[in-house]
Amino acid sequence: MSGLLQIADPLKKSTPVGIDLGTTNSLIARVVDGKPQCMPVDDDGGVLMPSVVHFDPQTGLPTVGREAKRLATRLPKDTIVSVKRFMGRSLAELDARAREAYDFAEDGAVPRFLAGGKAVTPVEVSAELLKGLRRRAEGFLAEKLSAAVITVPAYFDDAQRQATKDAGRLAGLEVLRIINEPTAAALAYGLDKKVNGHFAVFDLGGGTFDVSILSLDEGVFQVMATKGDTALGGDDFDRAILRFVLERKLGRELDPAGDLGDRLRDLLYAARAAKEALSTVERAEVAVGEEHLPITREELESLPEVKALVDRTLRIARAAMRDAKLEPEEIDGIVLVGGMTRVPVVRRELERYFGRPPLADIDPDQVVALGAAVQADLLAGAGPRDDVLLLDVNPLSxxxxxxxxxxxxxxxxxxxxxxxxxxxxxxxxxxxxxxxxxxxxxxxxxxxxxxxxxxxxxxxxxxxxxxxxxxxxxxxxxxxxxxxxxxxxxxxxxxxxxxxxxxxxLSDEEVEQMLMEAIDHAEDDVTRRLARDARVESERIIHEAGKRLDDHDFLLEAGERERIEKAMEALREAMGSEDFRVILGKKDELVATSNKFAERVMNYEIEQAVKGRAADELVQDGGKESAGLKHLREQEEKEAAGTPAAK
Amino acid sequence: MSCWNCQADPGPGPFCQKCNTLQPVPPKADAFAVLGLPKTFFLDRKAIGERHKELSRKLHPDRFAQKDPKERRFSLEWTTALNDAVKALKDPASRAAYLLKEQGLDVAKESGDEAMGRLPTEFLELVLDDREALAEAKAAKDLERVRALSKDVKARSGHELAEVEAALALWEKTGDKVVLEKAAASLAVLKYYARFQEEVEAIEQQALE
Structure with missing residues (x-):
């Protein structure tokens, strides 16, 4: 039987994890032997899970990650991307672009997406992302997770932090701490390097920009100043690239609604792919239908939007330095966070301002999650590093x-x-x-x-x-x-x-209400999953029983085939049920009915297998049964018993 | 006072000297007591920073994440008191104002009229000139001029701070409260200068962003 045994040890504390709940991608990490590591959460074993949640229009059930992202094109209104931009925001505050992308419930101050035939708040959508990360990490670790540190952009205000914390609770996680992304990044670096001095953390993600100035002194990380913009990021680059290649192709200005319509999201993905490629090569193409529209790195860097964005990030960095009362030459290291910091023009401009090249030895996509895992480990009291301490600040007066x-x-x-x-x-x-x-x-x-x-x-x-x-x-x-x-x-x-x-x-009452509903649904989810597991298991047993009947009919006793086939039929019928107990009951009946026959088949197989070998190799002293046979039989019994294992 | 955990006399300091559990912040503890520093104006900024880090290592909520709720609450209260104490004492002008407040001279809470009463007319005229000059420089987007004005005010602030220092030195030596009035007047002047610098700061930030 596949899958791992779930051993529930009530005394063993679950592994504390760090979660980077990003605009574009989300990650989850934990500390192993004193070193933080991201866990595979993507379908292909990667560590980035796209921050996309799809709600099935028929069932309303959520799908997250890459699979959801694939559905974004076909069912854009039921598929929420970049939910982080909506966290802690009121309906009235959303910009036109955000409002157009989805349908919203008309009432209430908190925006509610109409997706999958229901109204869901950004907190609930984020909770689905967290649940997705959690489930995948639990599968990887083969243990239940319960405690997490979740990161937020330093410039998130109170409402946005609260919303993030609520999402964690909704996902069934004890939120040990909400920490700032740049601070987490510094933690990942500082621990690695054991250095003292001043650090600037430059975090340019898909949708937000932060810069923090920290001092590191004998393990104490003290944030001196933080500045940022919660509506500034790489997504704006994608748009600029798309407009540029299309306008050159069309020979006129673009009319986004008319020219692009529903394809906009796909085209933006294509533009993003080109942008990412341009970080390493000089020339890339944006795939628009059958056509491949070229763009060079030089063209990208000369786009007015790109210039404006880079310029704005540097202005904010200067303002943060001013708050920290430091001069650029007093900075000992520049930490890069976010995929956008791979763009060469960003690195070049930073190097020009600070007079030194940025640090690049930790993957800028992973560094925040890694730092969050370190902090989770510290808070759980698991590590030996109680000399490390994080002193953070409030970013806004x-x-x-x-x-x-x-x-x-x-x-x-x-x-x-x-x-x-x-x-x-x-x-x-x-x-x-x-x-x-x-x-x-x-x-x-x-x-x-x-x-x-x-x-x-x-x-x-x-x-x-x-x-x-x-x-x-x-x-x-x-x-x-x-x-x-x-x-x-x-x-x-x-x-x-x-x-x-x-x-x-959301008010506390609203969150409580959601929590109650989540608990109800969690029960639904569990029973649904158990029923699904029981079906899979039954399928396998039916298949094996059928195969034995076909291959070894000469070992059947009179009337045995009919009894087994009847039990198989009964199980097939039971598999239509939503109640896992009904399915498992019929499955057990089939196992019991076919047990004797299965034993005969096995004995026969083993006899065939050992034919020609010395019998005393297998027969234990005085034993009635060969050791090999005993081992195989025990295994089969375990399988037939079937239930204690889970996926 | 007895320790909430072991009932023994907890002794001075945040932790019970017998069972080492964190005690509540004493209700009468002022910023100096929280930091465990002598009540004097003459403290070194760097020493306050060092003490802040040293105590944070022991008291910060991160250190108590696995402890029982009571100690966790005390840790939050201690750390809040600690951070607020540092905020109150780190800057010399605010440290002076804190000492004066404890002596019943609340400079920070004085209304405009009361503060004005402390100030000589010629100073108020000077302030009006300064602000006018700043407004003009701002309108003309003349950052150089803004910086020059700021530098001038900074020099005068230094002078005023020296006055505060002298008055407080005398007070600490003699216990003569009359000199505190003089310190209060200087602090009122410094308050004007601080507000001026805040405006400069806002102009510079605007120019940056």
Whole structure:
């Protein structure tokens, strides 16, 4: 029987894993013998699982990864790509391109994709990606996984971090920590190199860009500054390449809707393939139907979009250096993250600014997942490296709305987390018992220019004269970069109740609801899988029984064939059932009915096999049964018993 | 106070000296106490940074991920207090303001009018001139001029900080609270300068991005 025995040892902690939940691809890694390694999660044994989820239009069941990506062309609305761009965003915030790509449920602040005949939130779609990674890694490790560190772009705001954490919970994972991608990358490098100094991590992925400046000192990784843009990335290159080759071909400007229509996604994949090829060769082609449209590296690098993108990333890098109060020559190493950093023009420009070539010895696609695995290992207390510690910062300032829509900053950006700030509010009306507080994230002076994080309703304030009640509200950012709020009335010491209304994310109730549903579905999933496994198993048993009947009919006793064939028929019928117990029951009956015959067949086979060999080679002293025979019979019994093994 | 875990006297410091479990942050602990540093203005920035790292190694939530929920909560509280203490004390001006606040002179929370009361009229006129010059340079997108103005304000800040330092040295030596008023006035001036530099920063960042 194929498959591995699942040994459930309740005392053994599951392997902690690191997960890079990327815009384009996702990875999962764990530490083996002190070294992080990515696990094979792609259909072809690769470590990159495309971050694509397809929901079957008939059944609504999800498929993830490469198989889902293949379905993206044919069923674009049911196939969600780049879900990361939607995390923690409201429907109103989505740009036109994102809105056009899918159908959305009209109601609610959180966007819900209409895919596979149901409405799913980005958190649920991301949870499917995580489940996909988890299942594949579990298959590879032959053990259940439960604890993970998940990475997010450093510039993700509170809502986006919270959404990511929720997705982890929905996927049945205990999220040990949310860490920033560039920080994870530095961890992967720093551990490897055992170095001290300043590092710049430059992370240009499919959809986001981050740069972080860190100092490494005797194992303490301290983030000094972080800057980024959550809507900047390699996907924009793909578009630019496609437009360039098509416009040259057409001799006119492109009309994306008219010229490309439904084929757009395919064409973008072709453009991406060309872009990737141009990192190593001077000339590549974009496959458009039967035609192959050429583009050179020089042409790529002179595209205005490419120039603008590279230029913008460098401006952000300079701003981060300014925040860190460092000069380019004080940087001891530049760590590259994300497939886009393979593009030669990006490397060249970085080298020009920092005056040294970037480090290139860890695969930029894998480095974040590897670092996350290191952190997961540290948090699980598994490794011997308790001298390593990560001190991260909040990337965006946290502030409150005050009179006139002006922001009062409470926690400045680049504050080491966890951190907190307290603010005292007072009532302005007699007997006022409630108060609204609006928290924003960002660097701008006016509320409307920043990102609204949450609105709080302080209630239960003791009814006093105006100005007498003094309510101290504490805003705390935890080690995941997520905001927690508490409040206390100072004169009476009464704890205030706070109703959080997230501006963008899901409320706790909504997440709980999803978790409940997920648990229900998880049960469905398990029974479905057990039924499927039972069918496969039954198929094999029927096949073997049939083969024996055909090949060894001379060993049958009277009436035996009829009994076996009847049991085979009964099992075939049972295989249509969704209840795995029904299937397994009939399977056991078939095994029992054909057992004697199977034994005879085996004995006969062994006799044939040992013919001509010395009998005493096989016969044990005084034993009735040859050792070889005994071994084979035991194996067959194990197989017939069939059930304890799982895939 | 007895240790929540073993009931023994936990002694000073974050950990119980008998059973080595993490104790809650003492409710009265100020930033100096959290860092385990003497209450004085005269601290070295580098030493604060070193202490920050040293204590983070022991107290950070990452170190307690496998411990029981109570210690995990204390670890989060300690680390938050630690980071906030560093934020309050690392910069000399904010360290001075922190000391003054403990003496009942809350410079940071003073309203515009109160702070203004501390400042001589000629200074306020100077501030108005500075801001006007900055606004002009910004409008003209003259980064060189912006930087020159910033440099000038920086020099004056240094001078003002020296005043604060002198006043606090005297206070620490004599315990004479009157000199604190002088330090408060200098801090109010520094606050204006800091706001000026923030604006410069915003202009420069805008030019960069």
């Amino acid at each position: 946290l502030g409150l709305e005050t009179m006139g829509g002006v922001v009062e900053k409470l926690i400045p950006r680049n504050s080491t987390i966890p951190t907190s700030a307290a603010q005292i509010f007072t009532t302005f009306k007699d007997a006022q018992t409630g108060m609204d507080i609006h928290v924003v994230q960002g660097e701008r002076e006016l509320v409307e220019d920043n990102r609204s994080l949450a609105r709080f309703r302080l209630s239960g304030i003791p009814a006093l004269a105006a100005g007498l009640a003094r309510i101290q509200v504490t805003f705390a950012i935890d080690a995941d970069g997520i905001l927690n709020v508490s409040a206390k009335e100072l004169s009476t010491g009464v704890e205030q109740s706070i109703t959080v209304k997230p501006s963008h994310g």
